[in-house]
Amino acid sequence: METELELFKDSKRTMLIVDDEEVNRLLLGNIFSNDYNILEAEDGEMAWSLIQENKGLLSIVLLDLMMPKMNGFDVIKHMQSDPATAQIPFIVLTSEKSMEVESLRLGAADFISKPYDMPEIIFARVDRTVRFFEHKQIISSVERDELTGLYTRRFFLKYCELIDRFHMESEMDGIVADIDQFGLLTEIYGNSVAEGVLKSLSDVLHIYAGQHGGIAGHGEGDVFYLYVIRSEDYEKLTKDINERLRADFPNANIHVRLGIFKRESKSVGLVDVFQYAKIAGDTIKDDYQASLAIYDQQLRETTLFKQRLIHDINQALETEQFVVYYQPKYAIKGERPVLCGAEALVRWIHKDFGFLTPDKYISLFEQNGLIQLVDRFVWKKAAFQVKDWENRFGFTIPVSVNASRIDLFDPQLSETLTELVESAGIEKKNLHVEITESAYSEKQETMINAVKKLRESGFILEMDDFGTGYSALNILGLIPIDVLKLDMSFVGKMHLSPENEKIIEIIMNIASVLQVEVNAEGVETEEQLEKLKTMGCDMVQGFYFSRPVSAEDFEEIIKKEQEAGK
Ligand code: C2E
Numbered sequence: 001m002e003t004e005l006e007l008f009k010d011s012k013r014t015m016l017i018v019d020d021e022e023v024n025r026l027l028l029g030n031i032f033s034n035d036y037n038i039l040e041a042e043d044g045e046m047a048w049s050l051i052q053e054n055k056g057l058l059s060i061v062l063l064d065l066m067m068p069k070m071n072g073f074d075v076i077k078h079m080q081s082d083p084a085t086a087q088i089p090f091i092v093l094t095s096e097k098s099m100e101v102e103s104l105r106l107g108a109a110d111f112i113s114k115p116y117d118m119p120e121i122i123f124a125r126v127d128r129t130v131r132f133f134e135h136k137q138i139i140s141s142v143e144r145d146e147l148t149g150l151y152t153r154r155f156f157l158k159y160c161e162l163i164d165r166f167h168m169e170s171e172m173d174g175i176v177a178d179i180d181q182f183g184l185l186t187e188i189y190g191n192s193v194a195e196g197v198l199k200s201l202s203d204v205l206h207i208y209a210g211q212h213g214g215i216a217g218h219g220e221g222d223v224f225y226l227y228v229i230r231s232e233d234y235e236k237l238t239k240d241i242n243e244r245l246r247a248d249f250p251n252a253n254i255h256v257r258l259g260i261f262k263r264e265s266k267s268v269g270l271v272d273v274f275q276y277a278k279i280a281g282d283t284i285k286d287d288y289q290a291s292l293a294i295y296d297q298q299l300r301e302t303t304l305f306k307q308r309l310i311h312d313i314n315q316a317l318e319t320e321q322f323v324v325y326y327q328p329k330y331a332i333k334g335e336r337p338v339l340c341g342a343e344a345l346v347r348w349i350h351k352d353f354g355f356l357t358p359d360k361y362i363s364l365f366e367q368n369g370l371i372q373l374v375d376r377f378v379w380k381k382a383a384f385q386v387k388d389w390e391n392r393f394g395f396t397i398p399v400s401v402n403a404s405r406i407d408l409f410d411p412q413l414s415e416t417l418t419e420l421v422e423s424a425g426i427e428k429k430n431l432h433v434e435i436t437e438s439a440y441s442e443k444q445e446t447m448i449n450a451v452k453k454l455r456e457s458g459f460i461l462e463m464d465d466f467g468t469g470y471s472a473l474n475i476l477g478l479i480p481i482d483v484l485k486l487d488m489s490f491v492g493k494m495h496l497s498p499e500n501e502k503i504i505e506i507i508m509n510i511a512s513v514l515q516v517e518v519n520a521e522g523v524e525t526e527e528q529l530e531k532l533k534t535m536g537c538d539m540v541q542g543f544y545f546s547r548p549v550s551a552e553d554f555e556e557i558i559k560k561e562q563e564a565g566k
């Protein structure tokens with residue numbers, strides 16, 4: 001650090017001397033004129049305007065308190081109201097003993113007593129202050145985030161430690177604030193607006209920390225931290241944030257969410273405090289009704305459960321705790337429903353938790369990419385199962401497997417599946433791939449290209465959960481698909497109103513224009529089946545025929561089908 005300051009060694013710093021007595025200005029000027037460029041002001045008003053004009057340049061202000069027009073106290077108030085001038089050190093010039101301590105209380109770096117009879121001492125004191133502040137500024141430029149002026153995460157955590165050490169008795173809470181869809185906001189409004197939003201938010205947090213006892217920090221992107229003395233009213237903070245953002249950006253609908261971790265015991269480390277606060281905040285992601293979430297016992301259990309599943313996955317794959325279930329699909333165009341395929345659905349028989357359905361872990365594993373391991377396991381089992389049934393029953397049952405959006409990012413996907421069907425000895429057309437409609441909501445082009453490649457290579461593609469995603473009709477024609485799987489919510493609501501039925505009919509029409517088959521999911525009653533039949537639906541799947549069952553139980557379904565077909 002010393003070396004950086006050496007760069008300034010030969011350049012002159014700038015000093016402002018403020019005193020209404022000309023003789024005082026002269027005396028001080030003489031002391032410093034060899035080493036400093038001197039600016040002079042004879043009253044407070046002039047001083048304040050010179051400070052504003054030269055704020056980037058001033059190394060120090062020597063300030064008299066008693067002056068006409070505007071006194072020194074008001075100059076200090078003005079300086080402290082603007083972050084850019086607040087960081088300029090000032091030294092108070094005073095002839096009254098009582099003002100010495102008072103001036104330090106006001107934030108002065110030091111004081112100089114009149115009369116100025118010891119020039120060497122005055123020079124040494126001022127020069128030392130200037131250097132001290134320069135060091136401090138260099139340190140704080142590392143401590144503080146350039147954009148918002150808040151502590152960077154690293155220093156924020158260090159200061160939290162200090163707070164803990166010196167305020168053992170205070171109950172502190174960790175808060176993480178972030179902005180929903182900040183990436184999208186940046187895309188729509190541009191960088192400078194996005195930065196403005198970060199600044200406004202950081203202002204509110206900074207003020208809150210100051211008023212309630214605590215500190216604020218800024219992490220990556222739109223993530224902010226607060227470590228504050230416990231309050232029962234964080235609603236007020238969310239209100240302040242919303243009001244400020246609404247005032248500064250009236251046209252942008254900005255949603256800031258706060259996740260709060262109430263630190264009951266210091267045995268929870270600071271890094272964990274903010275991780276748990278973040279987890280709490282993430283539970284209200286994209287929920288515009290909710291602005292704050294507190295990490296509670298239930299969330300704690302869910303988090304531990306999830307951590308446990310992530311921890312256990314490899315062992316579970318090795319010891320075959322994952323099992324593939326199959327749900328039959330029936331073609332309903334003809335006289336009687338005919339078994340025409342099956343969907344492979346994964347189940348985890350966890351060694352401690354028992355039977356786990358996919359809703360417990362699919363989206364968790366999608367978040368961290370582990371889903372690829374599970375999917376490959378399922379695909380392989382399914383492919384070999386098709387072969388096994390072919391061998392034993394002389395009956396080919398095409399099986400569809402689910403592929404996650406994450407799988408589509410793998411450039412080797414098509415090759416991997418091709419090798420798999422080859423090693424199992426089945427035809428590509430007997431391993432269908434289901435991809436949920438919502439996979440196309442982002443990075444559409446990448447998704448569509450991946451799907452195209454699969455289809456060109458000979459796999460049959462089904463669009464899963466149709467009607468729940470965002471793909472909208474405009475891209476439907478662009479996505480290569482063979483089967484459209486109508487989401488089960490449509491079938492479930494079909495009986496509620498004629499409009500609901502009409503919607504299904506419209507989807508059927510679209511499918512026929514696109515020349516794709518329709519598979520209706522979630523058929524539970526005979527009535528639903530009959531309705532769908534009259535609408536021209538090709539296939540159905542649902543509890544009416546069978547729940548997903550183990551491979552062994554599925555063999556009973558095959559046998560029954562063979563009986564019926566005789
Ligand atoms: P999905 O692919 O849409 O699968 C259909 C889900 O609906 C299955 O739930 C199935 O058990 C359920 N279902 C079938 N018929 C009926 C019915 O008549 N009524 C009702 N209420 N439900 C019915 P499951 O097995 O819990 O799977 C849920 C989702 O998890 C799947 O939805 C799929 O998106 C995902 N999933 C399952 N296995 C895998 C897998 O191996 N890999 C990936 N990536 N995702 C999977």
Ligand code: MG
Nearest residue numbers: 343402434464
């Ligand atoms: Mg599916």
Ligand code: MG
Nearest residue numbers: 464465485521
């Ligand atoms: Mg589905």
